[in-house]
Amino acid sequence: MNNLRIVVRGGGDLATGVIHRLWRAGFTPLVLECASPAAIRRQVALCEAVYAGSATVEGMTGVLIHSLSEAVAVWQADQVPVLVDETAACVNILQPEIVIDAIIAKKNLGTHIDMAPLTIALGPGFTAGMDVHAVVETKRGHNLGRVILEGSAAPNSGIPGVIAGFGKERVLHAPAAGVLHVVQDIGSVVQKGQLIAEITTADGSVVPVEATLTGIIRGMIRDGFPVTEGFKIADIDPRQEELANCFTISDKARCIAGSVLELVCAYANKA
Template identity: 60%
Template sequence: MKQHNCIIVRGGGDLATGVIQALWRAGFPVVSLEVAAPSAIRRQVALSEAVYDGRCTVEDMTAVRCHTYEDVQQAWEKNQIPLMIDPEGKAIADLKPAVVVDAILAKKNLGTTRDMAPCVIGLGPGFTAGCDVDYIIETKRGHNLGRIITDGTAAANTGIPGIIAGYGKERVMHSPAAGYVYGLVRIGDMVEQGDPVAIITGTPQDTVSICTEGTLIRASLTGLVRGLIRDGYPVTPGFKTADIDPRKEELKNCFTISDKARCLGGAVLTAVLMDQKKKGVQKR
């Protein structure tokens, strides 16, 4: 099976979703490849939720979980985004895409190689342009966010989230213990610093209402709950579990693709078109 100009995006998290939207809106048939248990925090704007629910709608596009390439074709015919569980990228050899985009954002290369497609693009650190990918998109916030790198590497990972309203690392909460996370609030809720936002239990629970014992995760600052990991997700100490936006007036941001994701999407689309133009010139 081969779809002309098919683009495979490895990943379906919130930043990958911004990339997928830009490519899909431009008319490219896109396939998203995900792991069996995605750990997206900004679940309201991550197409990876289709892994759990079978389908997921973010803004104007819908992703559907596909098991076969026939399912993929049917999704394309309905103008949907096919999403497959395929962390190893086995579908790449079968679909023979024109472009592969590694949008896993793992801060390291998890197996993407330059021979996977005529054009291979990596997001963020972990890649070397001209070696394992053709282009790299800078993902670090600042003046170079979205820059297309054709030689060298992206900025190294600092481990510090981007600054929003003066807050960086304070915005993100991590698990203080191993176990299973259950939210005590919902994405979009307003919380005060110190409020319990989730509980970690030693064993899986049927519902959060019966969680009577466990370790609480408390709000690191006052603001809107922008991200919260899915109920029942198994975590280890230090695992990212929640994200707070200190801007109380930005409720809609919890449910729409972020400025960073849109910037990365535009950069990937530009790199794809730039590569096609370059190869078209070479053919002539």
């Protein structure tokens, strides 16, 4: 077990790809999450531990803890502690060498360069050399995973990356505010126009959510989750033959994770 103290803000699917790579390399990260995570790709997101007490992704298990003192036992069991700490207040106590902002909020939610000797942020919303020491590009394309030491990642376009010829159609957003009820969950093969979820609004009416294309539901927000209108709720992969992708870390997450590991190892070698 490596004694380098690493804090990762966020436990969504991209963050989990980073955490998994660090864990496989022998590092022992602490994951910080909010009280009600809204991961779409729940099957590959350690933030699910907040709801279930634990979550396992590709052999790595995240365990919910309620105080920093519980983290040591989790690390000793070769698992990853997950703590609800949305503001990263524990950073002042833990004094980590490395802080990684993997929230993917497209904006800075409080991470700053003085949090640790090495601070890393994923995606837009940060300027390397000002907000953090390094930024890793998260936009699909030639620069995906590029380490940026001066400047920022590409701005959020609001358009998902193209897979099998489909871009914005792949992602579904809530047509109304209310409580989401899942009809077809992750791994289900659906046809375009098929009912995959319903939203019960405040006045009791039920708004249907239909598949925007034929494919596999790769991501779906938790059943019973309260959503606002326009909230991202599902992701459909048009490649029906790739069911296993719903339950494994994505190529995008692995690419980003490799760049984070590069930065962490470079720091460790100089320490």
